[in-house]
Amino acid sequence: QKEVEQNSGPLSVPEGAIASLNCTYSDRGSQSFFWYRQYSGKSPELIMFIYSNGDKEDGRFTAQLNKASQYVSLLIRDSQPSDSATYLCAVRSGGGADGLTFGKGTHLIIQP
Amino acid sequence: DAGITQSPRYKITETGRQVTLMCHQTWSHSYMFWYRQDLGHGLRLIYYSAAADITDKGEVPDGYVVSRSKTENFPLTLESATRSQTSVYFCASSEDRQPQHFGDGTRLSIL
Numbered sequence: 001q002k003e004v005e006q007n008s009g010p011l012s013v014p015e016g017a018i019a020s021l022n023c024t025y026s027d028r029g030s031q032s033f034f035w036y037r038q039y040s041g042k043s044p045e046l047i048m049f050i051y052s053n054g055d056k057e058d059g060r061f062t063a064q065l066n067k068a069s070q071y072v073s074l075l076i077r078d079s080q081p082s083d084s085a086t087y088l089c090a091v092r093s094g095g096g097a098d099g100l101t102f103g104k105g106t107h108l109i110i111q112p
Numbered sequence: 113d114a115g116i117t118q119s120p121r122y123k124i125t126e127t128g129r130q131v132t133l134m135c136h137q138t139w140s141h142s143y144m145f146w147y148r149q150d151l152g153h154g155l156r157l158i159y160y161s162a163a164a165d166i167t168d169k170g171e172v173p174d175g176y177v178v179s180r181s182k183t184e185n186f187p188l189t190l191e192s193a194t195r196s197q198t199s200v201y202f203c204a205s206s207e208d209r210q211p212q213h214f215g216d217g218t219r220l221s222i223l
Binding site for chain 2: 032034036042043044045046049051088090095096097098099100101102103104105
């Protein structure tokens, strides 16, 4: 059984600070890793994806992957109230035809 | 605009009825997926398809049927709806190793 674990939160971060979201996964053969943002009542929206060990930066977002530790993280710099949402970590074991295994999400609150 | 659309957005039905949720994408993506999202469980894969006429079961396929006669469409049918199938259903698509993109979802209530 493939599992993806996230702290459900809520994680409360002051506006302008760095929000750090973490995720661990059980399947050592996992190849692709994704972070989705989901506002209440809306669909998941892709924020970042990462396939190789290390860091990947896109604007205020940085994804970090450590396959040896089976750990993925998302950093959000200069957090804004609009970043308040649930963040879903998702893992894919194989190629594009494989479905995603999701964590239950971390609820992030950015305090103005 | 290109994208992925789901219909209906909201549906209320009764136990034992058949209901079909539609998913249409204009990207010509090869891969399509159905997920359900429930409190306490997160998103779980129901069925997926690698191409027209190729489908396979995901984590929670029982009680659902899919078909894919055309690349752009991937309908999900509940043959005899049960209350446990009350959920929010999301369709997604992707190409090659690229990330999946999701439709707006269908909120289904079974009374």
